[in-house]
Each structure stands twice: as structure tokens, then as C-alpha cells.
Amino acid sequence: xxxxxxxxxxxxxxxxxxxxxxxxxxxxxxxxxxxxxxxxxxxxxxxxxxxxxxxxxxxxxxxxxxxxxxxxxxxxxxxxxxxxxxxxxxxxxxxxxxxxxxxxxxxxxxxxxxxxxxxxxxxxxxxxxxxxxxxxxxxxxxxxxxxxxxxxxxxx
Numbered sequence: 481x482x483x484x485x486x487x488x489x490x491x492x493x494x495x496x497x498x499x500x501x502x503x504x505x506x507x508x509x510x511x512x513x514x515x516x517x518x519x520x521x522x523x524x525x526x527x528x529x530x531x532x533x534x535x536x537x538x539x540x541x542x543x544x545x546x547x548x549x550x551x552x553x554x555x556x557x558x559x560x561x562x563x564x565x566x567x568x569x570x571x572x573x574x575x576x577x578x579x580x581x582x583x584x585x586x587x588x589x590x591x592x593x594x595x596x597x598x599x600x601x602x603x604x605x606x607x608x609x610x611x612x613x614x615x616x617x618x619x620x621x622x623x624x625x626x627x628x629x630x631x632x633x634x635x636x
């Protein structure tokens with residue numbers, strides 16, 4: 481029995497990892513041009529997590545991504561990964577809305593990066609449906625970036 485389990489484990493380890501598909505030259509040029517000349521930030525990824533990695537190879541990554549549900553009073557983060565072009569106004573407004581009303585807001589200053597990771601604690605003071613509204617401040621006003629829903633449930 482142990483030999484079969486060991487053989488199965490060795491077979492899995494020996495399997496090649498799935499490689500990412502190499503982007504075309506045109507795709508890379510498009511992203512690099514946008515990074516250098518673009519005006520608006522791009523939210524590449526967002527996740528709900530209980531912990532952010534503090535050190536090592538995965539520093540500033542979401543340690544344990546979870547569902548968009550959190551218990552009242554629980555400490556959970558909204559982790560975000562942005563592409564921030566060089567010509568962008570880097571003031572980002574984050575609003576935590578409940579029943580259409582912003583009950584908490586925060587501002588983040590971002591600087592040019594192909595991978596700018598940041599996070600904020602979720603607002604969990606009231607049970608119900610919430611929405612995180614992310615907007616980028618520009619010279620003419622605010623540009624929508626993302627709306628991310630989440631639910632706060634009764635604590636168990």
C-alpha cells in the first residue's frame with residue numbers, strides 16, 4: 481500500500497508544471513506602451529483575504545483568498561493588484577457603500593508600477609450587502625475603476 485502511494489506521489493511530482501502561454505510581441509508592446517503612456521490605472525486582480533504575506537518571495541500577496549463573505553466584526557482585507565501607468569493621476573478613492581451610502585472612504589496614492597499591490601480592511605460594522613467602489617481621481621473628476629460586492633453576515 482505504501483509503495484503504491486509513493487509511486488502515485490512520484491508520478492505527480494514528475495509531471496511537468498503547466499507553463500503559461502507566452503504572449504505575442506504585439507501584446508507585450510501594447511502593455512508596455514500603456515504602462516509608459518497611459519492615463520488610467522487598471523485593477524488587474526482583487527481578492528478577499530484574512531492575511532497578507534509579510535516577508536519572503538510572496539511578500540504583499542494575499543495569503544488565503546476566500547469568498548466575498550465576512551462575519552460582522554471580522555478583520556478581512558480587500559487585496560488589490562494594479563497596473564499604474566506613468567501618466568496617471570495616482571489618487572485612488574475607495575468607498576465602502578451600504579444601501580447606496582458611503583459609510584467609509586479612504587484614499588490611496590499609487591505610483592507607476594506594472595504590479596502595485598495594496599490592501600484595505602473591509603468595513604464589517606453592519607450585516608447586509610456592501611459594495612466597494614474604486615475610482616481614480618483625474619483633472620476633470622473621478623473615473624470608475626471597479627465595483628466589488630461583498631456580504632457581511634451575523635457573527636457565529
